[in-house]
Amino acid sequence: MVTFTGRQARLEYEDARPNELCDVAQGFFQYPRDARAAASYLLNESEAGRDTYFGVHLYRTNESRRRTNTMPVVSALWLDEDGGCYPDHLPEPTATVWSSADRRHRYWQLAQQVSVEWTCSMNRRIAEAAGGDTGKAGLSSVLRPPGTLNYKRHPQIDPVTLELHDVAPHHPAVFDEALPASLEPEPEPDPTPTRRHYSGRDIGIEEFLVAAGVEIRNPEPDDLGQKFSIVCPWAHQHTGGNWTGTFAGKRHDGGMWFHCHHAHCTGRGWREFRRAVLPFYNTFKVSLPGYTGNMEVKVSRG
Numbered sequence: 001m002v003t004f005t006g007r008q009a010r011l012e013y014e015d016a017r018p019n020e021l022c023d024v025a026q027g028f029f030q031y032p033r034d035a036r037a038a039a040s041y042l043l044n045e046s047e048a049g050r051d052t053y054f055g056v057h058l059y060r061t062n063e064s065r066r067r068t069n070t071m072p073v074v075s076a077l078w079l080d081e082d083g084g085c086y087p088d089h090l091p092e093p094t095a096t097v098w099s100s101a102d103r104r105h106r107y108w109q110l111a112q113q114v115s116v117e118w119t120c121s122m123n124r125r126i127a128e129a130a131g132g133d134t135g136k137a138g139l140s141s142v143l144r145p146p147g148t149l150n151y152k153r154h155p156q157i158d159p160v161t162l163e164l165h166d167v168a169p170h171h172p173a174v175f176d177e178a179l180p181a182s183l184e185p186e187p188e189p190d191p192t193p194t195r196r197h198y199s200g201r202d203i204g205i206e207e208f209l210v211a212a213g214v215e216i217r218n219p220e221p222d223d224l225g226q227k228f229s230i231v232c233p234w235a236h237q238h239t240g241g242n243w244t245g246t247f248a249g250k251r252h253d254g255g256m257w258f259h260c261h262h263a264h265c266t267g268r269g270w271r272e273f274r275r276a277v278l279p280f281y282n283t284f285k286v287s288l289p290g291y292t293g294n295m296e297v298k299v300s301r302g
């Protein structure tokens, strides 16, 4: 795990920007073995008048805080609410860290591990829904640990406090269904263009599934739009070959989604699903039973 500490630069230099840090130090601790040592170190640094942070996810090695050094899975979501406010009707956080009397960080413990890609995408949706800091949704973010002191508004010193909520770990699917789709395009993880978009006629989820040859098991009730239980394209990887627990749908806002509850499908969202079931086309025309006319869907190749 990474620690990051520094001193408010304006305590040293008059022309420093607000919350600019100087004399910064980055540390690496083996987690979970040295978690207590990391906590002691941060508490000592804090008492010594320094602002303290920890990396919100783990890294593979102690070489860098770069995205490429990130562990591939995490088991929590996070939000820096900043000036915003996370809406009450969305899944309740597991923990709230008050970084000052009116600023909060929220965390959601997940019932299973998820990919960092899915996590960052969901963090972003959460931040947009809350009016929070989308910049903290991604990898390499650091946040303040509870029990330390916040010197940002020195001479006012704000204690960073922890509030634990009595809520069970959340299943990742809950967030996919509860959070509106992201307003902004997600940052591309690699430089080759991989975004695909439909042009022309808006396609329904049922039409898509039929066109892609995905077996629909049942329509499911869903307040947020259309939802079907389907046979997972990766069902052969499921433990015991279980064919239940996989869903796809389309929200009222038009966003398509896929979710499979099986561990082997962790992190597989709509993008992965669409690639798996319709991998090789640029343009295709389909005729569907009960559908009059030809539907043309254009997808830019990634």
Ligand SMILES: [Zn+2]
Pocket (backbone or CB within 6 Å): 232, 233, 234, 235, 238, 246, 260, 261, 262, 264, 265
């Ligand atoms: Zn699956």
